[in-house]
Amino acid sequence: MSQGLVAAGVEVLAGPRRLLDGVDATVAPGLVLGVLGANGAGKSTLLRCLSGGQRLHGGRVELDGRALTAWSAHDLARRRAVMSQEITLAFPFRAAEVVAMGRDVWRESDRATARVADEMLDLVGMADCAQRIYPTLSGGERQRVQLARALAQIHGGRDPVLLLDEPVSALDPEHAIRVLALIRARARAGAAVLVVLHDLNLAAAFCDQAVFLRAGRRYAAGSVVDLYQPEIIAGVFGIQASVVTHPSGGHPMVIPVYHGCDTVERRPTHALTSQACCA
Amino acid sequence: MILRLPRSVLLSACAAAALLLGIIAIGVGPVPLDVRAVLGALFGDVDDATTAIVLSIRLPRVALALLVGGGLAIAGATMQGLFRNPLADPGLIGVSSGAALAAVTVIVLGDGLFGGMAGRFALPIAAFAGSLGTTWFVYRLARFCGRTHIATMLLAGIAINALCGAVIGVLVYVANDDQLRSLTFWQMGSLGRAGWPEVWMCLAIMLPAMIWLLTLGRSLNALVLGDSEAQYLGIDVQRCTRTAIILCALLVGAGVAVSGVIGFIGLVIPHLIRLLIGPDHRGVLPGAACAGGALLVAADMGARTAAAPAELPVGLLTAAIGAPFFLVLLLQQRRGAV
Amino acid sequence: MKRLIALLLVGIAMLGAGEPRRIVSIDPAVTETVFQFGHGGAVVATDMTSTWPAAAAALPKLGYIRQLNAEGIIAQRPDLVLTSDKLQPRMVIEQLQQAGITVRELPGAADLPALRQRLLGVGEALGESAQAQRLYDGITARIDAVARRHPAGGTGPRVLFILHLMGGDVVCGGSGTAADWLIRACGGRNGIDAPGYKPVGAEALLAMRPDVVVAMSTGPSGPMTRERIVAHHALTGLAAVQSGRVHLVDGTLMLGFGPRLGEAVEAFADLLHGDGAAQR
Incomplete structure (x- = not known):
């Protein structure tokens, strides 16, 4: 059994600024770990440290008890896949070609690669767009293609690790839920998953555990149920919120108090031309 | 519009075109x-002339022409992958003029520096060093934090071309008449030597x-993502980038050492192949190698026959075709179509 | 007398047998020499700058002497190629020889030893050695006569020799050039010390205070006129220009270093000293 991906006391400096200061995190097989925090708290930096794309100024990151720096790029690529934010391409690759790049490390036949690519695009609901040109896709469509690429990379591999940086930031609610459910299913099938999210409620619904970062430090970590307390939410994000339990899911839900929002009573006017309304 | 021909069809067509044009x-x-005279000359039963x-x-x-054209085109395609931008070209971003400047320096000052005999080897070595130095410089300058800044890349190219022009101007001042002619040759490009x-x-x-570069196709695809x-x-990004830069510098340096600065082949050909x-x-790397060779053979044929029995510098012909093409590319990019 | 004539006839017949029938001449001085020796009829093509005599100018042109293509020369089916060491690329000579063509390469420098080898070399190739020696002796005699009249160094007029006015630059003949040799041969002093043909700035021109301004009548920027010189911002203030001591000369004659060098030196000496002496 894999020991997963472990970060201990990670430090990253950028000039005089400390981007990360002694952060611990464990991405364990079978679970989804959410990383949350305000803008600039160090979420993406932590993800880069765990993926091996960032030089550490202190601490260590190990996969299965072996330091990441001791892994070759090739061996590491067969174990873990990374999805970064906002990937643009200057060349007109097709969606299916981009997904197929994820399979390069497996050195398999073009036909086998194409089959996996089609399967992954289908999983993220992009099967119809396989032949479209990547740079012409919308932001949400690109995000799903990149997720398909990451999934393709670890498809069929042993003890996979999946690191995702805001995978649903540009997705509509339907696709966001579909994608996060897909990711959770991967974890249940044995993958170790880390996902950086901004939406507290989506995180509560789909993550098993969470790390809250504030100004480069780990503010709190633990199970979602333990972490979602009004004081902790206020400490991490600086907002007042009440925490309730989701009526059907049973997981916590955050309902923020909106300051500066006008308090005039709003009633439905029945003048809207909404189909749902009429039905 | 991208045609997406099967790779094998295009490669055979390009190779056939190169072969046919060569013949x-x-x-x-x-x-x-x-035909009889040509065959006779090849198999040896015609007059000396x-x-x-x-x-x-x-x-x-x-x-x-086949070698230099193919080399410039494949180097252009590689640089575009490395720089993640379809506008990179050895001539445009200053690599060719860096190589030419180094070679010209050897021509004008070389006798004093190396003596007569070393000059023969000093020339290609200098051209290689010049192209390696400028490629590395532009690469470092244009890319930070894993992103390519196209404006920086093109501006660096302008600056390097201007700098080389200035230094060549100084060399023109100290050069004698013979050396002066050589300088012109380097700047315009010709296969006459x-x-x-x-x-x-x-x-x-x-x-x-070129063969080594062909093995880097997958890696260049991945590098396009960042x-x-x-x-x-x-x-292994560092090793792959370093290898690609050195190989490109070798190709451009060797090309410049024998034929001077021949521009725009590295820009036009990869773009055409990508459209196909x-x-x-x-697919782009081998396709560019064949099509680049074919184009330079054709351009040189034009250079030899357009003003026969005198000849034109072939670099003028490729620039005349390539420069308008470059403008079209720029306009397309402005409209966000690339 | 009869024996002499007979000998001469035999000699001509012998020379005639080995005489080249199709000559390509690549170098203006060499071309002039071939025509001077009366073999112009055998020349089938020349380089671009061989424009004297008129018959040579009318022949097919094979391009610039520094950028030749061997095949263009071979296409003229010559049995002899006469040229100078200015020819580029050097590989062309090898390629011509491989095609079975005799190539005679002569020194191209602008000085008397090179001129001598040039004339004698062409003479030898055409079987006109005696005539070549006579021609050379004639030229040196005329040069010596001019030198006796106008000894070099000291007090001769200061000369500015303008090659062309391309791009607003005044490009002048400095030391080591044919123009410099000509000025010295005529007892003048060259205003420019720097080696080679160099662009010279307006201030340097004023400081030089040339007594005479000479310019080539044709150049890369089109035919030169007196008006262009007088109107040029860097030249208009010169005393020599204001007093009208501006001369246009035929570049192929003055700087050609061919068989007409004697004539060139005499004509140039007249320019420098003729009106100059009258005004002094």
Whole structure:
């Protein structure tokens, strides 16, 4: 059994600024770990440290008890896949070609690669767009293609690790839920998953555990149920919120108090031309 | 619009075009020769003049055009992948003029620095060093944090071209009349100096470099996603980048050393190939190599015959075709179509 | 007398047998020499700058001497190529020889030893050695006569020799050039010390205070006129220009260093000293 991906006391400096200061995190097989925090708290930096794309100024990151720096790029690529934010391409690759790049490390036949690519695009609901040109896709469509690429990379591999940086930031609610459910299913099938999210409620619904970062430090970590307390939410994000339990899911839900929002009573006017309304 | 022809179809077509143009080019020139005379010269039963025309004038020239054209095109395609931008071209971003400047410096000051004998080897070595230095410089300058800044890249190219122009201007001032003519040759590009020694030198340097580059297709595809993404996909990014830069510098340096600055082939050809089969480097690299050779053979044929029996610098022809093409590319990019 | 004539006839017949029938001449001085020796009829093509005599100018042109293509020369089916060491690329000579063509390469420098080898070399190739020696002796005699009249160094007029006015630059003949040799041969002093043909700035021109301004009548920027010189911002203030001591000369004659060098030196000496002496 894999020991997963472990970060201990990670430090990253950028000039005089400390981007990360002694952060611990464990991405364990079978679970989804959410990383949350305000803008600039160090979420993406932590993800880069765990993926091996960032030089550490202190601490260590190990996969299965072996330091990441001791892994070759090739061996590491067969174990873990990374999805970064906002990937643009200057060349007109097709969606299916981009997904197929994820399979390069497996050195398999073009036909086998194409089959996996089609399967992954289908999983993220992009099967119809396989032949479209990547740079012409919308932001949400690109995000799903990149997720398909990451999934393709670890498809069929042993003890996979999946690191995702805001995978649903540009997705509509339907696709966001579909994608996060897909990711959770991967974890249940044995993958170790880390996902950086901004939406507290989506995180509560789909993550098993969470790390809250504030100004480069780990503010709190633990199970979602333990972490979602009004004081902790206020400490991490600086907002007042009440925490309730989701009526059907049973997981916590955050309902923020909106300051500066006008308090005039709003009633439905029945003048809207909404189909749902009429039905 | 991208046609997406099957890779094998395009590669066979490009290779066939290069071969066919090569054969035609051996038959075309100020001295009219029919097929029988050309074959006779190749297999040895015609007069000295015909033999000399075919074997020691046209054949090395065609061979050199194929090599240099192919080398420049494949180097252009590689740089575009590395810089993640379809506007990178050895001539445009200053690499060719860096190589030419180094070579010209050796011509003008070389006798004092190296003595007569070393000059023969000093020239290609200097051209290589010049192209390596400028490629590295522009690469470092244009890319930070794993992203390519196209404006920085093109501005660096302008600056390097201007700097080389200025230094060449100084060299013009100290050069004697003979050296002056050589300088002009370097700046305009010509295959008129093609002899067998040049062909063998190019073959020895460029063929291995081109074959090596062909093996980097997958890695270049991954690099298009970004440095870190390529790393995540299992590519040894540093080694791959370094290898690609050195190989490009070798190709451009060797090309400049024998033929001066021939621009725009590295820009036009990869773009055309991408329009025909898509951006996958596993197809673009070999396609560019064949089509680049074919284009330079054709352009050189034009250079030899347009003003016959005198000849035009072939670099002027490629620039005349390439510069408008570049403008179209820029306009397209402005409209966000690239 | 009869024996002499007989000998001469035999000699001509012998020379005639080995005489080249199709000559390509690549170098203006060499071309002039070939025509001077009366072999112009055998010349089938020349380089671009061989424009004297008129018959040579009318022949097919094979391009610039520094950028030749061997095949263009071979296409003229010559049995002899006469040229100078200015020819580029050097590989062309080898390619011509491989095609079975005799190539005679002569020194191209602008000085008397090179001129001598040039004339004698062409003479030898055409079987006109005696005539070549006579021609050379004639030229040196005329040069010596001019030198006796106008000894070099000291007090001769200061000369500015303008090659062309391309791009607003005044490009002048400095030391080591044919123009410099000509000025010295005529007892003048060259205003420019720097080696080679160099662009010279307006201030340097004023400081030089040339007594005479000489310019080539044709150049890369089109035919030169007196008006262009007078109107040029860097030249208009010169005393020599204001007093009208501006001369246009035929570049192929003055700087050609061919068989007409004697004539060139005499004509140039007249320019420098003729009106100059009258005004002084």
